[in-house]
Amino acid sequence: MYDKIATFFETEYPLNQHGIEELLSLFEIHSIKKGTPILKSNTVEKELRFLNSGVIREFYATSEKETNINFYTKPQFVSDLFSFSNDLKTNKNQETLTDIKLLSIKKTPFRELLQKYECGKSFIELSFQKLLKQKELLEFNRITKTPEELYQELFIYKPHWLEKVPQYHIASYLNITPETLSRIRKRIY
Template identity: 30%
Template sequence: MEEIKKFIATICPMNDSDWDLFSSKLYKEKFKKKSTLIEIGGIEGHMSFLSKGIVRYYIPQEESDLTFGFLFENQFVTAYDSFITQTPSQYEIETLTSSTLWRISFKDLQEVYEKTKSGNIIGRRMAENMFLIKSKREISLLNKTAEERYLDLFLERPKLLKQVPLKYIASYIGVTPQALSRIRKRIT
């Protein structure tokens, strides 16, 4: 739990009483590789902190999934739109490696928001960060070529390219695995 406390302190330090309330609501859960965290149609019941592992966000399709996000250690994981509206998710989240998450339920997080000042600040900053990531990706998809998106990914998140299967990376940048292979050959 120390890793989540350090991470949260970088967003907004919590006083001892706020931390005690927040940490009392957290529980640790371990998942095997390829575990589904939420399915299409499920209602997201948790905000999770990924202390170990990699997860991907995707829309399953018959021929190949549409991957639209990856998260690594020290990031929050949730189907956030489903979580805040408590409506069915339009996508799935799965672990790509064995993963450890610290989780808090929707109900318990609402209590933390109601009873702590720092909880609200952290929640707002986390939501703002998620928006910025989503906005950057959308702009990239609209304004850049697949090769530029791949190079950006390589520069910004080299860990991703070493730990995630290429078929998911291809889907993430919006190309087929074969097109990604051609891009990789051109730039090496």
């Protein structure tokens, strides 16, 4: 259960072997059913969550509609790092689209461990650099590309989304109706 997160830390962040072992010992394992909210807007992120298996959607919600902004389908961290790091309320929501396996660690023990191994600053900086790069690309693409171009990019760069995520959620991500997505798919195929 811990091999995916261990590999993630070994390749992405500078924890030594003892640090990784200690970190892994602090994570709790959770099995969560499909359709379960795991993050709600207007709350502060209190734990760092790592998706081991399954699919999660991330979205913004108003009283009128929900708009998907991301899907997690591979082993990776799924917490709102901005909320987690700055103790601020999130605007995001997350919900499981399948049954999932999740690892989580509370904020205080995680911060203490990063300080102990003197890698906390680099972890936060590297995480934010990746998030900003992703956000910049997403914003640029949503403003400059048509829904058809965005769908074609998903087909090339994120085919796992198209395999694992229901089409009406993909349509929401592209900010189009499911019917428009259906027409786009017919033109492409």
